[in-house]
Structures are given as C-alpha cells and as structure tokens.
Amino acid sequence: MSDPSRPVLVTGAGGFIGGHLVRSLVAEGRAVRAADTKPFEEWFQHVDGVDERRLDLTRREACENAVDGVGDVYNLAADMGGMGFIENNRALCMLSVLINTHMLQAACDARVDRYFYASSACVYAADKQVSADVLPLVETDAYPAMPEDGYGWEKLFSERMCRHFAEDFGMVTRVARYHNVYGPNGTFEGGREKAPAAICRKVAEAALHGDDEIEIWGDGHQTRSFMYVDDCVRGTRMILDGASGTPVNLGSAEMVSINQLVDIVEDIAGVRLKRTHRLDAPQGVRGRSSDNTQIQETYGWEPSTTLRDGLERTYSWIVEELQARRVPA
Numbered sequence: 001m002s003d004p005s006r007p008v009l010v011t012g013a014g015g016f017i018g019g020h021l022v023r024s025l026v027a028e029g030r031a032v033r034a035a036d037t038k039p040f041e042e043w044f045q046h047v048d049g050v051d052e053r054r055l056d057l058t059r060r061e062a063c064e065n066a067v068d069g070v071g072d073v074y075n076l077a078a079d080m081g082g083m084g085f086i087e088n089n090r091a092l093c094m095l096s097v098l099i100n101t102h103m104l105q106a107a108c109d110a111r112v113d114r115y116f117y118a119s120s121a122c123v124y125a126a127d128k129q130v131s132a133d134v135l136p137l138v139e140t141d142a143y144p145a146m147p148e149d150g151y152g153w154e155k156l157f158s159e160r161m162c163r164h165f166a167e168d169f170g171m172v173t174r175v176a177r178y179h180n181v182y183g184p185n186g187t188f189e190g191g192r193e194k195a196p197a198a199i200c201r202k203v204a205e206a207a208l209h210g211d212d213e214i215e216i217w218g219d220g221h222q223t224r225s226f227m228y229v230d231d232c233v234r235g236t237r238m239i240l241d242g243a244s245g246t247p248v249n250l251g252s253a254e255m256v257s258i259n260q261l262v263d264i265v266e267d268i269a270g271v272r273l274k275r276t277h278r279l280d281a282p283q284g285v286r287g288r289s290s291d292n293t294q295i296q297e298t299y300g301w302e303p304s305t306t307l308r309d310g311l312e313r314t315y316s317w318i319v320e321e322l323q324a325r326r327v328p329a
C-alpha cells in the first residue's frame with residue numbers, strides 16, 4: 001500500500017512529462033520531491049511547494065538522497081530524445097542504465113511503497129514494425145527481443161530489472177511503455193525534439209517568417225501514434241496505483257502518417273507549405289502504433305485526447321514561446 005503521508009518522488013522532474021506529473025500530484029495535495037540533473041533555470045516547470053533537488057542520478061549516493069523518506073517513486077529520468085538524438089547517441093542512451101540500476105537499488109533499500117518505471121515503445125522488436133500499415137503493437141511483441149539499438153535495449157533491460165527486483169526482493173514495481181508523447185512545456189528544438197513538437201515549430205517558424213517551405217524527415221509515409229501528455233500523466237498514475245506489475249502499453253491508438261501529422265498542424269496554423277523530404281534523416285521504424293487491449297482490460301481506460309485537440313494546445317504553446325523571443329527586452 002502507498003502511504004499518502006510520505007512525499008512522492010518524481011525523477012526527471014525538470015523534463016517534459018516529469019514536469020506535468022509533478023503539477024498533477026501537487027494539484028491533488030500530494031507532497032512532492034522533484035529530482036533532475038539539469039540546472040534549475042532549465043527545468044520546464046516549477047511548482048510552488050515542491051522539494052526540488054538537483055541530483056545526477058547516475059550516482060548511487062544521489063539516488064539515496066532522492067529516495068530518503070519517500071513513499072511512491074516515479075522514475076522518469078533518462079538521457080533521451082526523438083529519433084534525431086537516439087540514432088546518434090546510442091552510448092549516452094544506454095548509460096541511463098546507471099540511473100535505473102542505482103534508483104532500483106536505492107529504492108529497494110529505502111523500502112519505498114511503489115516504484116514506477118517509464119519504459120518505451122522502442123522496446124518492441126524491429127521486425128514487427130517494418131511497414132507503414134503495421135499492426136498495433138501488443139505487449140508480447142517485445143520478444144524475441146530486437147529493440148531499437150541503444151535506447152531500446154536499455155529500456156528493455158531496465159524494465160526486466162524491475163520485474164526481477166519485484167520477484168527476488170518483493171518490491172512493488174510498475175512499468176508503462178510510453179508511445180511518443182507530446183504537449184506543451186517540452187523540448188521543441190535543439191536536437192532532442194520529437195516529430196509533433198518539431199513539426200509544430202517548423203510550421204510556426206515558417207508562418208512567423210513568411211516562408212513557404214519546410215523540411216520533413218523521410219518520405220512522410222511512415223506512421224506513428226502520438227499520446228497527449230495529460231493522458232500520459234493520467235495513465236502513469238493509474239498504472240502506479242494499479243495491481244498489475246506487467247509492462248503495459250501507454251499510448252494512443254490513433255495512427256497517422258507523418259504527412260497527416262503535418263496536414264493537421266498546417267490546418268491549425270492556417271497555412272499550406274511546400275514540403276522537402278530529407279531521405280537521409282533519422283527515421284526509426286517504418287510504422288508503430290499501440291494496441292490498447294491490455295490497458296483497457298486492466299484499467300477500463302485508454303488515452304483518448306484526439307491528435308487534433310492535443311496539437312492545437314501544443315502548437316499554441318510553441319507559437320507563444322517563439323513570439324516571446326521576438327519581443328525586444
């Protein structure tokens with residue numbers, strides 16, 4: 001059982017999903033400790049009353065500091081990004097194993113109540129994702145294993161560690177496999193951004209500068225499903241509180257091609273742009289979507305924010321961020 005009188009720990013709290021998760025927990029009156037290695041001024045969100053700690057969680061002592069006295073743990077810290085980052089930084093992605101190993105050991109020793117791990121759809125086997133009209137991925141598609149090189153192998157190893165800490169040491173561990181998450185207050189430039197934020201930024205910049213052309217990675221026929229961050233936070237909390245320790249998909253079942261994603265953002269912006277397709281850019285798998293049978297059967301719920309609604313909110317936020325920079329100080 002979780003002890004609501006003890007603070008909740010969120011790691012990676014200076015990042016995108018972690019920032020939204022902290023806000024949601026505080027809104028319900030929970031005491032929250034937030035840990036991230038980034039300087040405080042780079043955190044996407046700060047929420048009043050949160051015990052914020054700047055900690056490099058690859059180090060065991062930092063993990064011990066983070067978990068001291070907490071009840072539930074949401075471990076979201078990772079060195080990651082979209083395809084542009086994970087295809088070119090496989091060693092850095094794999095080094096997140098230090099975070100996940102030390103966090104599990106420290107949390108186990110500190111006898112935390114429940115431990116959540118943010119895994120990824122990148123654990124799924126490559127041969128299940130070779131065509132754009134792919135079948136939605138079911139949880140068993142992770143094995144036989146051939147995940148995304150680097151990042152996906154680390155995620156698969158770390159979710160398996162959660163399983164064995166539960167079996168061997170009696171920890172209560174929970175694992176969700178997130179499918180491409182998007183929304184405001186996340187990375188939209190700099191190389192780690194994922195497709196929804198990248199496309200919103202490119203369209204917004206073109207609209208702001210009066211350009212008529214944008215660059216798209218790949219031929220645009222590759223497919224994905226994208227989950228709005230509010231659904232991600234809701235599902236994450238449901239999974240931590242739930243009874244199942246088996247890894248479960250947390251993603252949208254609304255599959256679109258990247259060209260369709262661009263169409264929607266152009267509609268929102270009220271522009272039509274010429275597309276240049278960069279075929280040598282990082283593309284990842286050809287098709288990916290989430291089969292939500294398991295989450296439906298276990299929790300009676302699945303992510304339901306439409307891509308159009310979520311992109312409207314994301315696009316507005318990115319436009320505000322870009323416009324704020326244009327205003328002279």
Ligand code: NAD
Nearest residue numbers: 012014015016017036037057076077078118120178180181
């Ligand atoms: P993010 O990059 O915005 O947040 C991750 C945070 O972890 C960053 O703020 C970073 O500074 C922090 N971090 C990195 N190394 C650290 C360290 N050594 N010590 C402490 N903090 C450290 O990413 P996000 O999109 O919020 O993702 C959160 C989690 O969800 C990650 O584990 C990620 O792998 C997983 N995930 C995300 C997506 C997605 O589409 N966003 C998809 C699948 C899985």
Ligand code: GDD
Nearest residue numbers: 081082083120121179180193194195198216217282283284
């Ligand atoms: N990032 C990005 N930027 N991708 C683009 C762009 C662009 O400007 N234009 C087109 N794309 C295409 C990519 O080539 C890829 O085929 C597709 O959009 C999706 O790219 P990303 O959003 O970067 O990543 P992903 O869906 O392949 O993987 C992401 O989701 C996983 C979970 O589902 C990554 O964030 C992984 O880290 C994550 O685990």
